[in-house]
Amino acid sequence: MGSNTEATKITLYTSVNSPWAHGAQIALRELGLKFEIVIVDVSKPRTPEYLAINPRGLVPSMDYNGTILTESGLISQFLVDTHSSHLLKSSSEPGGALQRFRIGFFVDTFFSKVATLFFGLLHGPEEETETEGQKLAETIVKELEPLLADAGPFFGGSERLTLAEVQTGGFILRILSYPKYDGLLPKSVLTILETKAPNFLKWANKVASEKSVTYIWDERVAAESVTAKMKARRAAAK
Structure with a gap:
C-alpha cells in the first residue's frame, strides 16, 4: 500500500443522513485526506448532473483523481488499500492477512445478520416493532458479541479505529x-x-465517541428524517 496524499484530489458525493454513505466519510477523516463534499438530496429525484456521475443514483460516489468510484464499502476498502494507515494492515505485513480476514468476517456478519434486521424493522409494520427489535438485539448477542471479546477498545484489540469500525460506524450510531x-x-x-x-x-x-465517526452526525435530524419516512410509508400502505 502507498499514497501520494498531496497530489490526490477527492470529491465525495454523499448524504449525511445515510448510514451506508457514512463509512466513506469516516475513512477519509481517519486517513487525514483532504476532500470536497457535495451533498446529494436523496429525498428528491436525482439531478441529471448526478446521474451522469452515478447512473444508479445512489450515494456515496467518489471522484478520485478523475476516476468515479461507487458503493461505500468498496470506496472505504479502496481508500485503506491505497493509503497506508492504522485502519488496516496490508496482506504482506505480519498478521495482516489474518486481520483482513477477521475484519472481513465481522463486517460481513454485521451486514448479513444485523443490518438486514435493522432495516426490516424500520420498514416493517408498527405492531411488529417490539418483536423485531428484540430479534435484532438477540442477533447482536449471538452473532457479534463473541467477535468482540478481544476488543480493546476497538476491533481485534486495536487502540485506534480499524476498517471494521469504518464500515459499521454509521449503523452503530443509529442502533444506540x-x-x-x-x-x-x-x-x-x-x-x-x-x-x-x-x-x-x-x-x-x-x-460512537470518536470524532471521525460523529463529525457529520446529527442525531435529532437523522431520527426525524427516518420517522417522517416511516410514517409516510405506513400511511401509503393502509
Missing part, C-alpha cells in the same frame, strides 16, 4: 440512538444489549 425516539427502535434493544452483550455495548459506545 434510535431507541431514544418513539416509533424507531424499541427501548428493549438497549436493555437486552446491556444485560447480554457487554462486549458489543462497550465497543459500540467507544465507536
